[in-house]
Amino acid sequence: MKNSFMNSINPSEIADIFVSMTTLLFDQLPIPINFLDADGRVIIMNQAFLDFLNLELKDVMGKHLSEIDPTVRLPIVIKTGRAEISQKHRFHDGREAIVHRIPLFYKDVIVGGVGIILFDNLSYLHDLTMENHLFKALKVNKLNKVGDIYKAKYSFNDILTNSPLGKECIERAKAYSNTDFPVLITGESGVGKELLAHSIHNSSNRKNGPFIRVNCAAIPEALIESELFGYDKGAFTGAHKEGKIGKFQLANGGTIFLDEIGDFPFNLQAKLLRILQEKELERVGSNEILQLDIRVIAASNSNLEEKVLENKFRSDLFYRLNVLNLKVPSLRDRKEDIPLLINHFITSMYQDFNIFKVFTEDIIHLLKAYPWPGNVRELKNIVERIAVNAPDEMVRKEDIPDYILKSLPEAPSDKNHCWISEEATLKETLLEVEKILIMKTLEKHGFNKAQTAKALGIPRMSLYRKLKGFGIEKS
Numbered sequence: 126m127k128n129s130f131m132n133s134i135n136p137s138e139i140a141d142i143f144v145s146m147t148t149l150l151f152d153q154l155p156i157p158i159n160f161l162d163a164d165g166r167v168i169i170m171n172q173a174f175l176d177f178l179n180l181e182l183k184d185v186m187g188k189h190l191s192e193i194d195p196t197v198r199l200p201i202v203i204k205t206g207r208a209e210i211s212q213k214h215r216f217h218d219g220r221e222a223i224v225h226r227i228p229l230f231y232k233d234v235i236v237g238g239v240g241i242i243l244f245d246n247l248s249y250l251h252d253l254t255m256e257n258h259l260f261k262a263l264k265v266n267k268l269n270k271v272g273d274i275y276k277a278k279y280s281f282n283d284i285l286t287n288s289p290l291g292k293e294c295i296e297r298a299k300a301y302s303n304t305d306f307p308v309l310i311t312g313e314s315g316v317g318k319e320l321l322a323h324s325i326h327n328s329s330n331r332k333n334g335p336f337i338r339v340n341c342a343a344i345p346e347a348l349i350e351s352e353l354f355g356y357d358k359g360a361f362t363g364a365h366k367e368g369k370i371g372k373f374q375l376a377n378g379g380t381i382f383l384d385e386i387g388d389f390p391f392n393l394q395a396k397l398l399r400i401l402q403e404k405e406l407e408r409v410g411s412n413e414i415l416q417l418d419i420r421v422i423a424a425s426n427s428n429l430e431e432k433v434l435e436n437k438f439r440s441d442l443f444y445r446l447n448v449l450n451l452k453v454p455s456l457r458d459r460k461e462d463i464p465l466l467i468n469h470f471i472t473s474m475y476q477d478f479n480i481f482k483v484f485t486e487d488i489i490h491l492l493k494a495y496p497w498p499g500n501v502r503e504l505k506n507i508v509e510r511i512a513v514n515a516p517d518e519m520v521r522k523e524d525i526p527d528y529i530l531k532s533l534p535e536a537p538s539d540k541n542h543c544w545i546s547e548e549a550t551l552k553e554t555l556l557e558v559e560k561i562l563i564m565k566t567l568e569k570h571g572f573n574k575a576q577t578a579k580a581l582g583i584p585r586m587s588l589y590r591k592l593k594g595f596g597i598e599k600s
């Protein structure tokens with residue numbers, strides 16, 4: 126029977142039969158699914174996907190997916206070969222969805238990709254939060270655990286460092302991930318605090334549970350209570366009738382990452398402390414107490430001890446969060462990492478956008494002399510900016526943004542050349558010499574300002590003033 130069926134098929138028809146049977150099967154499913162070929166062109170799009178796009182099959186078949194919606198990323202995933210699971214996506218018409226993008230391999234060669242919209246219409250339900258919607262969908266469809274949706278994205282392998290300070294920080298974070306105590310990560314903006322929080326969760330016992338990030342500075346103060354703690358049905362006028370799941374409840378079984386904790390409103394700090402101490406949550410409008418099983422990781426780029434002294438942050442909360450402390454060093458204190466990071470960012474530019482640029486030793490040397498107040502984030506932005514804008518493959522000094530070049534000391538181009546202009550006044554000349562001396566001493570002491578001031582024999586405040594005068598420090 127089987128043989129006679131197979132024998133009756135022309136081999137060239139097999140692919141067509143596969144496509145039409147798969148389409149028939151996927152048309153029965155309420156989940157939007159599409160298949161692209163290796164060039165990013167549509168081979169299969171099921172009815173649920175067509176309904177989502179409000180298109181007909183003839184409008185999409187054989188078209189490059191980006192012609193249908195320019196925001197899509199599946200063609201990029203087909204190029205990189207790296208699956209993107211449970212990602213939030215905003216379509217060109219503003220609708221949001223949770224999507225999977227998966228490359229398909231046959232004998233190690235990418236032959237196409239599958240796109241799946243897991244939860245659509247996240248935004249039309251403006252009276253429901255995304256979390257509620259997901260939570261409901263999880264319950265109804267028994268599709269996944271919350272932890273499968275809210276995953277930590279990074280692990281220790283994503284954190285690059287060559288420097289002793291960086292390595293020490295990672296070793297400490299790894300040790301912390303073997304415990305369940307709260308961790309407070311401190312350090313300047315852009316040093317990689319969030320990366321570390323993800324990594325600690327991902328190598329802890331909670332790695333299969335959810336990782337919920339809350340940016341305490343980004344949520345309006347009036348909403349923070351309901352966002353974090355949730356509320357019960359009809360808790361107050363204007364509340365959604367079904368209530369709201371708060372971030373703490375969502376994080377149950379996993380980790381909650383409270384980023385920029387220094388901005389947490391003072392009047393809610395007692396409630397936060399109670400949750401951390403009791404591991405119990407009482408939603409607004411409810412008498413029911415929920416038992417929580419969560420780990421808390423907090424991060425701050427402001428000095429929390431100072432905030433405690435200024436009565437802007439409760440000392441009991443500070444001690445509760447600061448059981449384990451992780452201080453992330455600034456990039457200027459681990460300049461050895463700069464070449465490694467530059468290399469990593471240009472490799473990503475090549476993999477993601479096919480842009481290839483060479484940063485020579487000289488250019489890296491120049492970039493190492495800059496103090497990087499915005500740390501790794503600033504370095505990443507600058508490398509990407511240079512890579513996109515530099516006209517030639519070999520990056521030149523002129524391709525480095527002006528504000529960086531201006532903040533570097535003017536080194537004499539050769540030993541015999543006097544770099545001091547004969548027209549310069551004595552004051553100008555002394556200033557120039559001072560600038561060069563300060564920059565060289567800063568470099569010698571790994572941009573540690575306390576050590577530099579000591580070596581120069583000047584008070585630290587006067588060093589800060591001079592650096593500000595040179596336009597090197599933030600005012």
Ligand SMILES: Nc1ncnc2c1ncn2[C@@H]1O[C@H](COP(=O)(O)OP(=O)(O)OP(=O)(O)O)[C@@H](O)[C@H]1O
Pocket residue numbers: 283284285286312313314315316317318319320321384425426466501502505
């Ligand atoms: N060691 C590292 N290796 C690779 N990438 C890094 C490293 N450190 C930071 N990054 C990258 O730098 C950027 C900033 O990192 P991150 O958001 O973790 O910093 P942050 O300290 O949390 O900043 P903020 O205080 O402003 O929230 C991210 O794109 C991150 O991927």
